[in-house]
Amino acid sequence: MSHPLFDLFGRVAMVSGGASGMGRQMALGFAEAGADIVLADLNLPGAKVTATEIETMGRRALAIECNVSDVEQIRSMYRTIDDEFGRIDIVGNVAGEGAVGRPEELAVETLQDVLQNLVLGRFTSCQEAGRRMLKQGKGSIINFGSIGGWNSLGRGHTPYGMAMSAGIQMTRELSTEWASRGVRVNTILPAQVWNEGLRKRVAAVPELIDTFLGGIPMGRLGEPEEIKGPAIFLASDASSFVTGAILPMDGGNLALNAGGTYPGSPRAYA
Numbered sequence: 001m002s003h004p005l006f007d008l009f010g011r012v013a014m015v016s017g018g019a020s021g022m023g024r025q026m027a028l029g030f031a032e033a034g035a036d037i038v039l040a041d042l043n044l045p046g047a048k049v050t051a052t053e054i055e056t057m058g059r060r061a062l063a064i065e066c067n068v069s070d071v072e073q074i075r076s077m078y079r080t081i082d083d084e085f086g087r088i089d090i091v092g093n094v095a096g097e098g099a100v101g102r103p104e105e106l107a108v109e110t111l112q113d114v115l116q117n118l119v120l121g122r123f124t125s126c127q128e129a130g131r132r133m134l135k136q137g138k139g140s141i142i143n144f145g146s147i148g149g150w151n152s153l154g155r156g157h158t159p160y161g162m163a164m165s166a167g168i169q170m171t172r173e174l175s176t177e178w179a180s181r182g183v184r185v186n187t188i189l190p191a192q193v194w195n196e197g198l199r200k201r202v203a204a205v206p207e208l209i210d211t212f213l214g215g216i217p218m219g220r221l222g223e224p225e226e227i228k229g230p231a232i233f234l235a236s237d238a239s240s241f242v243t244g245a246i247l248p249m250d251g252g253n254l255a256l257n258a259g260g261t262y263p264g265s266p267r268a269y270a
Helices: 021-032 044-055 071-084 108-136 158-181 196-204 208-213 224-235
Strands: 012-016 036-041 061-065 090-093 139-144 183-190 246-249
Touching: 012 021, 012 071, 012 108, 021 036, 021 044, 021 090, 021 224, 036 044, 036 071, 044 061, 061 071, 071 108, 090 108, 090 224, 108 139, 108 158, 108 183, 139 158, 139 224, 158 183, 158 246, 183 224, 196 208, 224 246
Parallel strands: 012 036, 012 090, 036 061, 090 139, 139 183, 183 246
Antiparallel strands: none
């Protein structure tokens, strides 16, 4: 029997990127804990597959096609949530794309696209959710970050790192503004977690796997379903006095000095 502090029964959660990867797993976790789910994704057929799986649990699920770079689409989605559910209790801002490229060659337009996607779009979602949660007097917003927003990843990640860093500060600012009125805002920072895109990158550049593993003391990459525990914790009353937290989900990456090694590390000396 699960602890009642983690119970999400009767609550409505919106998760962007719910068609695949960690967005899908976050949505499934919220549903397993009792919540009804709104799934926002550009991949509407994929979001509908997730919605069908959630409905088999006896929860209500609604898939909405939404481009998280488009402010008006985000606002429209929240109006649909108003019409369909009449409330929003939990938001998981997961979806969003970065870009890579040498900074000296980076088109400013590319940077603008990434910031629109990962900063302005997410702020709009936080703003729309926050307005509704403030009226309710309670709510939890979980922004997806990255270890690349805390430390530099290099490898051409300048626009991604800039955007993720802005997202971390956005979480700090919103949590400070809204905490006394019942709305909590936190961020999860994943390290490398397996997904289809990452598998393609590793297949194309096999030495990347040793680069990744050299920075993760657990000695492995994350799995998408491992997002469920941190997400349910932050969404639920189990974290009722937690806001403004920047929670690493990184196998120990941020704790490891850049020049450090661990037993079994690809960089360790015999």
